[in-house]
Amino acid sequence: MYAIVEIAGHQFKVEKDQKVYVNRLSAEEGDSVEFDNVLLVGDGDNITLGAPAIDGALIGAKVVKHLKGDKVIVFKKKRRKGYRVKNGHRQYLSEIVIESITASGAKKKATSSKAEAKPKAKKETAKAxxxxxxxxxxxxxxxxxxxxxxxxxxxxxxxxxxxxxxxxxxxxxxxxxxxxxxxxxxxxxxxxxxxxxxxxxxxxxxxxxxxxxxxxxxxxxxxx
Structure with missing residues (x-):
């Protein structure tokens, strides 16, 4: 079974026990996290598509560690201006391992992930x-x-x-x-x-x- 899920603004194709590097999550190392923005779930010949997300689908994962990605060099130059700027950037990442893929009927825990719970609480407060x-x-x-x-x-x-x-x-x-x-x-x-x-x-x-x-x-x- 595999799934396509959106995590921290990016979409990933994931399978059970797979390690994935995503944009830094606020959860601590060792915490369990859940993601409910599942766009597609495939199980053999059976494929379920969301509109855009699948209701009741849930991806369970565990935060292994926080790290930085490889350095990316950004070089800017303007012709005939003498302008040359070189910058380096390393993206903050989190390594997670996929523990479970639930196609339907799952209910997300209210405090399953600090990365998910904190923004959600603020949205509810603003709505109230x-x-x-x-x-x-x-x-x-x-x-x-x-x-x-x-x-x-x-x-x-x-x-x-x-x-x-x-x-x-x-x-x-x-x-x-x-x-x-x-x-x-x-x-x-x-x-x-x-x-x-x-x-x-x-x-x-x-x-x-x-x-x-x-x-x-x-x-x-x-x-x-």
Missing amino acids: APKATAKKASGKADDLKKIEGAGPKAAEALVNAGVDTFEKLAKETPEHISEILSEASSRLAHLVTDTWPKQAQMAADGKWDELKEYQDKLDGGIEK
Whole structure:
């Protein structure tokens, strides 16, 4: 039996006992996690397709360890401008092993995965009191687009996850920020957030000149 499941913004074809490397999850090493966004399940000649997900299908896995991926070199050059920038990036990853594939009838545990439970709880809170949340955001929310590398979509994803001020963003880890963005949209999973907490701390402290000087040394939020 095999399945196609979406995990942290990416789709994977998985089988039982298979090891998979996914974008960093917030669960601790050794924790059991479950994923219910199963798009397809195949068992011999029997194939079940979701619309888009299969109701009741569930993938059970265990977090083996957290690690970094291979270094990727990003080289930028502008002709006749003397502009040459070389950056390296290593993606934060989690190694998981697939323990079970349930085609139907499964019920996801409320606290089965920290990576899944935390965003879900925030969405439920926002749904229960939309007027109160909107009022709070409009009165105290900061313009997170001032963070180098954070565009409108990324800022919106952070606000929806409850990270709506520079002070809150400064307390987050780059791994958790990347997780929030990946869960909001697979198109945000590529963003490098290593410098975001540092930038946010400068903004929260009102050190705008220092922040501007620091951002001049960045390229898309990445240190040159």
